[in-house]
Amino acid sequence: MISIRPTVAEHAFYVFGRSIHPELFSIYRSRTIERSKYSAKIDITSDGHMITFNSRSVVMTEVVCSAHQLLPQKRRIVGANLKGKGMEQIEGKLGVSYHAQFELEHVSTEMFWMVHNQLQSSQCENELVHSFDSSGRIAFGAVSFMHVEELDRQLSIQAFHTFPDDCSIVKSTTTFCAS
Numbered sequence: 001m002i003s004i005r006p007t008v009a010e011h012a013f014y015v016f017g018r019s020i021h022p023e024l025f026s027i028y029r030s031r032t033i034e035r036s037k038y039s040a041k042i043d044i045t046s047d048g049h050m051i052t053f054n055s056r057s058v059v060m061t062e063v064v065c066s067a068h069q070l071l072p073q074k075r076r077i078v079g080a081n082l083k084g085k086g087m088e089q090i091e092g093k094l095g096v097s098y099h100a101q102f103e104l105e106h107v108s109t110e111m112f113w114m115v116h117n118q119l120q121s122s123q124c125e126n127e128l129v130h131s132f133d134s135s136g137r138i139a140f141g142a143v144s145f146m147h148v149e150e151l152d153r154q155l156s157i158q159a160f161h162t163f164p165d166d167c168s169i170v171k172s173t174t175t176f177c178a179s
Contacts, residue, residue, distance in 0.1 A: 005132050005142045006047055008082070008163040011170060012067040013102050015078035015088060019052050020061045020071065028130040028144075037153045037178040044130045044144045048161050048170065055178035058096045062174055064161065082170055095179040102172040112167040119145040119160055126150075138164045153178050 025045035033040045038055040048064030063071065067081060078088050082104045090098040107115070120143045122129050127148070132141035147158040154177045161170040 005135075005144075005161075005163070006066040006068070008104060008166050008168045008170065010066045010068060011048060011064060011082040011104075011161075013078065013080045013082055013086065013088075013100075013172070014061075014063040014065070014071060014076060015090070015098065015100070016061045016063070016072070017059070017075040017077050018061065018072075019059050020050060020063060022050070024069065024071065025050065025065070029128040029146075031128055031148065033148070033150050033155065035150065035152055035155075038155065038176065040150075040155050040176070042128065042146060042148060042157060044128050044146060049144065049146060049159050051157060051174060051176075053096070053098075053155060053176040055096050055176075056094065058094045060090075060096065060098055060176065062098075062100065064102070064159070064170065064172065097177045098175070100172060100174040102170070104168060104170050106166065106168050109167055112162070112164070112169070115160070115169060116143055116162045116164065119143045119162065135165055140164065 027043045029044040041052045043050045051062045085103045128146040134141045143162045145160045149156040156175045159172045
């Protein structure tokens, strides 16, 4: 299966107060976490990533994907184009808090290749990594990397998505806390 990601200019950041059907994306890497206070599913998708967090009756889903992706409008809490830096915070929704910072960074070619190669070569147990196929312009494709830290009441995820055609990196840090 060919896995080429849309360009960085087409990407957006979304948060929903519901789950999103996984059939909307091709999923390349996935991890499920079960804790006493929450469960979560973390996916590297065809466009970026999807994190679904469940605690008691609260479901929240963070999605980084193409702005052209057909997503539901119902219970969409956040929708932001990925340009520059952004931050989102949702406090105390039935005992769940959510904090996220995201950034689109255009870097020098040297910096891009250094970061890209480090992400691609990672082999830690608490990380998800996927190397995409080339878009055709450059000999190799993008990389998606997600570092996961799970505690009994808290889930933190750092995500990096590289875009070789633009020497760009989308970075996000997300924390869910369950009471």
